[in-house]
Amino acid sequence: MIFETYLMRVLTPMHVGAGEGLGYIDLPIEREAHTDFPLVQSTAIKGAIRTLEILRIAKKLDEKKKQELRDFAKDQLNIKEVDKLGKATLIERILENVKDDKLQNAPNSIKSILNDINNLANKLGKKDKEGNLSFVEARILFFPVKSLRGIFALVTCPYVLERFRKDTGVNISLPESPKFESECIVREDSIVTANDQLVLEEFVLTAKTKNIQIEDQSLSTIIDLKRVAVVHDDLFSHIVKNYTEVQTHIKVDIEKGTVEEGALWTEEYVPAEAIFYFKVISKNGSFITIPNILQIGGNSSTGKGIVEVVKYEKSSTR
Numbered sequence: 001m002i003f004e005t006y007l008m009r010v011l012t013p014m015h016v017g018a019g020e021g022l023g024y025i026d027l028p029i030e031r032e033a034h035t036d037f038p039l040v041q042s043t044a045i046k047g048a049i050r051t052l053e054i055l056r057i058a059k060k061l062d063e064k065k066k067q068e069l070r071d072f073a074k075d076q077l078n079i080k081e082v083d084k085l086g087k088a089t090l091i092e093r094i095l096e097n098v099k100d101d102k103l104q105n106a107p108n109s110i111k112s113i114l115n116d117i118n119n120l121a122n123k124l125g126k127k128d129k130e131g132n133l134s135f136v137e138a139r140i141l142f143f144p145v146k147s148l149r150g151i152f153a154l155v156t157c158p159y160v161l162e163r164f165r166k167d168t169g170v171n172i173s174l175p176e177s178p179k180f181e182s183e184c185i186v187r188e189d190s191i192v193t194a195n196d197q198l199v200l201e202e203f204v205l206t207a208k209t210k211n212i213q214i215e216d217q218s219l220s221t222i223i224d225l226k227r228v229a230v231v232h233d234d235l236f237s238h239i240v241k242n243y244t245e246v247q248t249h250i251k252v253d254i255e256k257g258t259v260e261e262g263a264l265w266t267e268e269y270v271p272a273e274a275i276f277y278f279k280v281i282s283k284n285g286s287f288i289t290i291p292n293i294l295q296i297g298g299n300s301s302t303g304k305g306i307v308e309v310v311k312y313e314k315s316s317t318r
């Protein structure tokens with residue numbers, strides 16, 4: 001099994017929702033069932049990449065090629081009602097129905113575009129066929145928490161670091177684990193501690209300095225080790241449950257200029273600076289180029305869910 005590993009840093013608050021909640025938050029984020037840690041479902045990552053690839057192909061279409069694609073969709077793929085479709089929607093419909101044996105019947109002027117669509121279908125899948133790539137959900141690696149010194153700390157725990165190593169083969173060395181909830185491990189050059197103490201929200205922790213290192217220094221472009229604090233597993237579990245960002249929303253009646261009755265709700269967001277990791281698995285060794293910037297989750301029109309993606313350059317085989 002060949003896979004690539006990616007780190008994902010949240011640049012603006014991200015909401016990948018789990019539907020309506022049963023608690024005080026109306027629209028909670030997605031969480032792992034067994035740990036309650038935040039996660040980003042693989043469908044959200046794959047969908048964001050798929051959309052960008054479709055838009056990339058759509059930019060190649062002028063009006064003539066768009067009409068030729070419409071004719072090909074109707075005559076060769078039996079897709080109905082394509083005359084009023086925009087470029088991106090047309091490509092999406094063809095993507096779901098494209099067939100290898102029909103490509104040879106296409107005009108030469110659109111064969112390269114159809115090949116791009118077919119290659120995308122082979123990698124990401126279509127209506128009647130799985131793709132060669134499998135996306136694994138993004139798991140939390142570091143969670144940002146307000147700190148009395150250094151603005152914020154990137155908090156993690158021994159369980160998360162060990163799971164990261166097992167999942168990806170990338171090692172973040174931790175010479176010692178916190179034995180108590182009142183302890184944490186930081187680097188000697190930490191910028192979030194003072195007088196051997198780390199203050200996170202209402203928690204005052206005794207900070208022990210150790211040499212925390214990342215196996216591959218290329219990942220240090222997205223992980224600021226000077227902010228890293230390794231806390232006890234139980235404290236980390238409490239932090240990721242209680243220190244997400246919760247925003248209150250209303251809907252204003254356009255005529256009255258007042259809040260509509262019942263139009264008050266809360267949404268939960270993963271805060272900016274959180275770092276996740278995910279894997280892309282290939283059945284045939286061929287991968288897709290993932291952009292450095294993606295938009296994942298809801299409320300894209302208000303700038304939510306913008307993330308930075310960094311690839312771990314060493315592909316792995318298992």
